[in-house]
Amino acid sequence: MPNPVLVxxxxxxxxxxxxxxxxxxxxxxxxxxxxxxxxxSKTYSRSSLKPMQAMVLVESGAADAFGLSDAEIALACASxxxxxxHTTRVADWLxxxxxxxxxxxxxxxxxxxxxxxxxxxxxxxxxxxIFNNCxxxxxxxxxxxxxxxxxxxxxERAEHPVQRAVAATLGDLSDxxxxxxxxxxxxxxxxxxxxxxxxxAAAKMAEPDGLAEPRADAARRIIAAMIxxxxxxxxxxxxxxxxxxAASGRAAVKTGAxxxxxxxxxxxxxxxAIKIDDGAGRAAxxxxxxxLDRLGLIGGDAKAAAxxxxxxxxxxGTTVGERRPAPALATFELS
Amino acid sequence: MPNPVLVxxxxxxxxxxxxxxxxxxxxxxxxxxxxxxxxxSKTYSRSSLKPMQAMVLVESGAADAFGLSDAEIALACASxxxxxxHTTRVADWLxxxxxxxxxxxxxxxxxxxxxxxxxxxxxxxxxxxIFNNCxxxxxxxxxxxxxxxxxxxxxERAEHPVQRAVAATLGDLSDxxxxxxxxxxxxxxxxxxxxxxxxxAAAKMAEPDGLAEPRADAARRIIAAMIxxxxxxxxxxxxxxxxxxAASGRAAVKTGAxxxxxxxxxxxxxxxAIKIDDGAGRAAxxxxxxxLDRLGLIGGDAKAAAxxxxxxxxxxGTTVGERRPAPALATFELS
Numbered sequence: 001m002p003n004p005v006l007v008x009x010x011x012x013x014x015x016x017x018x019x020x021x022x023x024x025x026x027x028x029x030x031x032x033x034x035x036x037x038x039x040x041s042k043t044y045s046r047s048s049l050k051p052m053q054a055m056v057l058v059e060s061g062a063a064d065a066f067g068l069s070d071a072e073i074a075l076a077c078a079s080x081x082x083x084x085x086h087t088t089r090v091a092d093w094l095x096x097x098x099x100x101x102x103x104x105x106x107x108x109x110x111x112x113x114x115x116x117x118x119x120x121x122x123x124x125x126x127x128x129x130i131f132n133n134c135x136x137x138x139x140x141x142x143x144x145x146x147x148x149x150x151x152x153x154x155x156e157r158a159e160h161p162v163q164r165a166v167a168a169t170l171g172d173l174s175d176x177x178x179x180x181x182x183x184x185x186x187x188x189x190x191x192x193x194x195x196x197x198x199x200x201a202a203a204k205m206a207e208p209d210g211l212a213e214p215r216a217d218a219a220r221r222i223i224a225a226m227i228x229x230x231x232x233x234x235x236x237x238x239x240x241x242x243x244x245x246a247a248s249g250r251a252a253v254k255t256g257a258x259x260x261x262x263x264x265x266x267x268x269x270x271x272x273a274i275k276i277d278d279g280a281g282r283a284a285x286x287x288x289x290x291x292l293d294r295l296g297l298i299g300g301d302a303k304a305a306a307x308x309x310x311x312x313x314x315x316x317g318t319t320v321g322e323r324r325p326a327p328a329l330a331t332f333e334l335s
Numbered sequence: 336m337p338n339p340v341l342v343x344x345x346x347x348x349x350x351x352x353x354x355x356x357x358x359x360x361x362x363x364x365x366x367x368x369x370x371x372x373x374x375x376s377k378t379y380s381r382s383s384l385k386p387m388q389a390m391v392l393v394e395s396g397a398a399d400a401f402g403l404s405d406a407e408i409a410l411a412c413a414s415x416x417x418x419x420x421h422t423t424r425v426a427d428w429l430x431x432x433x434x435x436x437x438x439x440x441x442x443x444x445x446x447x448x449x450x451x452x453x454x455x456x457x458x459x460x461x462x463x464x465i466f467n468n469c470x471x472x473x474x475x476x477x478x479x480x481x482x483x484x485x486x487x488x489x490x491e492r493a494e495h496p497v498q499r500a501v502a503a504t505l506g507d508l509s510d511x512x513x514x515x516x517x518x519x520x521x522x523x524x525x526x527x528x529x530x531x532x533x534x535x536a537a538a539k540m541a542e543p544d545g546l547a548e549p550r551a552d553a554a555r556r557i558i559a560a561m562i563x564x565x566x567x568x569x570x571x572x573x574x575x576x577x578x579x580x581a582a583s584g585r586a587a588v589k590t591g592a593x594x595x596x597x598x599x600x601x602x603x604x605x606x607x608a609i610k611i612d613d614g615a616g617r618a619a620x621x622x623x624x625x626x627l628d629r630l631g632l633i634g635g636d637a638k639a640a641a642x643x644x645x646x647x648x649x650x651x652g653t654t655v656g657e658r659r660p661a662p663a664l665a666t667f668e669l670s
Contacts, residue, residue, distance in 0.1 A: 002337045002355075009593070009614065012517030014527060016379055017593050017614030020337075020355075044351055107650025121456045132650055182347030183655040192349060258344070258352050278613035279344065279352030315442025315467055320518040 003037035004328040006276065006290075007283040011312065011321035018326065019283030021259065021276040023291065025334050026199035028207040028269050030175060034334045039195040043275050044182055046190055046256030047079040050137050051222050051264065052173065052201055053188075056165045057140040058218035062147035066097055073222060074229035075136030077254060081235025082111030082131040089232070090135045097139075097146045104139070105156035106132040106186035113235055134186035141188070158189040167191055169215075173201035185257060195273040198262060202271025206264040223264050226252040239285045239307055243292060246301035253288055255281065261288040268295065270334070282323060286310065290325040294334050338372035339663040341611065341625075342618040346647065346656035353661065354618030356594065356611040358626065360669050361534035363542040363604050365510060369669045374530040378610050379517055381525055381591030382414040385472050386557050386599065387508065387536055388523075391500045392475040393553035397482035401432055408557060409564035410471030412589060416570025417446030417466040424567070425470045432474075432481045439474070440491035441467040441521035448570055469521035476523070493524040502526055504550075508536035520592060530608040533597060537606025541599040558599050561587035574620045574642055578627060581636035588623055590616065596623040603630065603670070617658060621645065625660040629669050 007019040022037030032039065054076040057063050063073060072093050080086040094100055108127045111117040120127065129135060138155075144162045145152045155162050158181055167179050167189075174197035184190040193201070205223060208216035226233050227249055234240035234255075243253050250267040259276030261284040272291055276283040289298065289308035298304040312321035324330075342354040357372030367374065389411040392398050398408060407428050415421035429435055443462045446452040455462065464470060473490075479497045480487045490497050493516055502514050502524075509532035519525040528536070540558060543551035561568050562584055569575035569590075578588045585602040594611030596619040607626055611618040624633065624643035633639040647656035659665075 011379055011525075013515060014377060014379070014517060016517070017612065019613050042349060044346055044349070105651075107652065109650050118456050121453050122459075124457075180348065182349060182351070183649055183653065185649045185655075187649050187651050187653065190346075277352065278354050278615055278618075280613055280615065283613075314518055314520045314522050315444050316440075316522050317442065318518065318522065320520075 003277055005326040006329040007286045008326045009323045019276050019280050022195055024195035024199040024273045026203040026271050028203045028210055030200045032196055042192040042194055044190045044192050045198050045260045048254045048256035048260045048262035050077045051254055052170050053166050054140055054222050055169045055218050057144055058221055059214050060144055062144045065147050066143055070225040071229050071232055073225035074232040076140035077226055078136045078233040079133040081113040083113045083116055083235055087130050090130050090139055093139050097143050099142055101130050103152055104129040106134050106138050132186055156188045163189055173204050198273035199271040202262055202264050206266045206271055207269030223252045242303045246298040246304035251297050259284045286323055290329050294332055338612055340661040341664040342621045343661045344658045354611050354615050357530055359530035359534040359608045361538040361606050363538045363545055365535045367531055377527040377529055379525045379527050380533050380595045383589045383591035383595045383597035385412045386589055387505050388501050389475055389557050390504045390553050392479055393556055394549050395479055397479045400482050401478055405560040405563050406567055408560035409567040411475035412561055413471045413568040414468040416448040418448045418451055418570055422465050425465050425474055428474050432478050434477055436465050438487055439464040441469050441473050467521055491523045498524055508539050533608035534606040537597055537599050541601045541606055542604030558587050577638045581633040581639035586632050594619045621658055625664050629667055
């Protein structure tokens with residue numbers, strides 16, 4: 001059975017496009033407290049996995065051994081825009097672990113922050129690996145490798161001790177029996193979970209009292225770092241930053257490519273996983289805003305409201321339609 | 336009942352995202368010769384409508400009155416990339432009808448051809464209306480207004496004689512009883528048809544022997560112009576240009592926003608309409624390539640084959656998945 005329509009995009013009086021998808025909400029006991037659609041098939045969480053991937057960095061003691069700040073932990077969870085606040089911090093961090101940009105396994109892509117991207121074009125500066133939105137995550141992997149004194153070369157391969165530790169931690173948190181993987185845009189393995197498994201792992205991080213130390217502390221620090229540094233884990237004006245700020249300390253969220261979106265909600269001890277079937281980021285954004293709205297977490301925040309119901313503009317700036325939650329999502333009960 | 340899955344995107348061993356949609360194929364008698372999914376609901380064809388919108392330009396005699404070349408007729412059907420070959424020709428054409436860029440009702444957006452967009456950033460040149468991918472269509476509308484000696488101001492409003500003529504012609508060709516409209520990205524009305532209605536109109540243009548003159552001649556000239564100037568009706572390296580070149584004179588195709596794609600196939604007298612439910616252009620491209628492939632129209636063309644089955648690359652340029660026709664599309668019989 002196909003997943004329900006979660007988001008619709010209108011133009012004039014008609015719905016022009018629709019987005020189907022699924023949502024799982026779990027509590028820290030592992031119980032699914034609410035769901036829409038298929039939450040049991042495996043899918044890639046892509047960059048929404050970064051907070052789980054960062055668990056090893058903190059839990060292993062590597063973060064403390066190298067004196068990482070909350071800002072750096074937020075960068076380990078980031079899909080950043082390649083602004084100076086991101087790239088200079090990643091460069092400093094790499095230097096502190098005795099490595100450099102050439103040790104990163106991710107490829108280069110232009111900054112996602114238009115003023116920086118345009119300035120680099122004007123100055124004929126080519127984007128380098130540190131501008132990759134995942135450069136913080138990769139620096140986190142390298143930090144663990146340095147702490148364990150294992151080879152840094154090949155740290156992005158699934159059989160490397162760092163990636164094996166990531167998979168083991170994710171397996172523990174999610175109760176997943178199998179973790180097949182694909183290669184992410186940044187060349188690191190991305191371990192596939194069901195939405196139920198992802199939501200369970202996120203819920204255990206959001207309310208970690210049932211976890212042993214140092215895991216519980218690692219979860220607390222990672223979520224606190226994302227909430228404290230919304231622009232470092234995304235970028236100026238980005239959706240994650242907007243939603244985290246709107247939630248005023250009550251939720252961390254992390255987008256992923258191909259329509260994934262995860263949330264960690266300490267206040268209610270919930271973990272949320274959303275996947276849009278067709279991979280559309282615009283629909284995942286609206287779906288996540290709707291979930292937070294249903295939980296009373298974005299209140300009257302105007303910027304978050306404009307993600308929940310987004311005007312469709314033409315090239316003259318006139319509103320000609322809107323992107324909005326479809327009925328199944330607008331009436332979704334999360335508890 | 337939901338539309339079938341037409342296109343799937345894989346990563347590693349798993350399907351990561353899917354795209355549902357519908358396809359209609361009609362012949363010039365108006366008969367639907369093949370279909371997949373819902374072909375009777377109204378939808379916007381967006382820029383795929385341009386060849387129909389251009390009918391009035393040619394049929395009215397305006398094109399001949401102003402001595403338009405095939406290149407300019409192709410530009411009237413274009414979603415162009417804003418390369419010099421496009422913008423200089425539109426500027427010349429506007430001058431020839433005694434108007435200028437400020438008469439265009441479309442908004443500005445950056446060139447879609449990266450070397451031009453980057454050069455403009457380097458030179459601090461702002462995109463102007465002529466760079467709008469629809470500037471040729473708008474100049475066509477203005478040419479009709481000049482030919483009819485009616486007001487050029489307001490030519491983009493649904494009640495203007497030019498737009499009423501567009502709707503009347505589309506109604507005749509498509510047999511649509513109603514043509515609701517929304518406002519397109521360029522501020523012009525976009526008249527909604529069902530996929531069946533669009534395919535019928537395209538088929539009558541592709542094999543116009545049953546149409547009265549001067550309509551039949553207008554249809555022949557428009558399709559010939561698109562086939563003769565694939566880069567003028569799209570841009571360097573664009574999907575429409577690639578598919579038209581691969582078809583070697585046997586088909587014209589025109590993409591539209593939000594996952595629409597139309598085809599005019601004189602060889603077999605067919606009109607084709609594709610709409611991806613979720614609006615994804617990547618899926619519409621693969622679906623159109625698959626339809627042309629099923630009709631034997633793209634043969635061994637390597638660039639077209641890379642649209643039909645497109646590698647998914649990571650930031651290091653490694654293939655990590657693929658975009659491909661799903662089974663329903665791969666086995667679709669068109670005749």
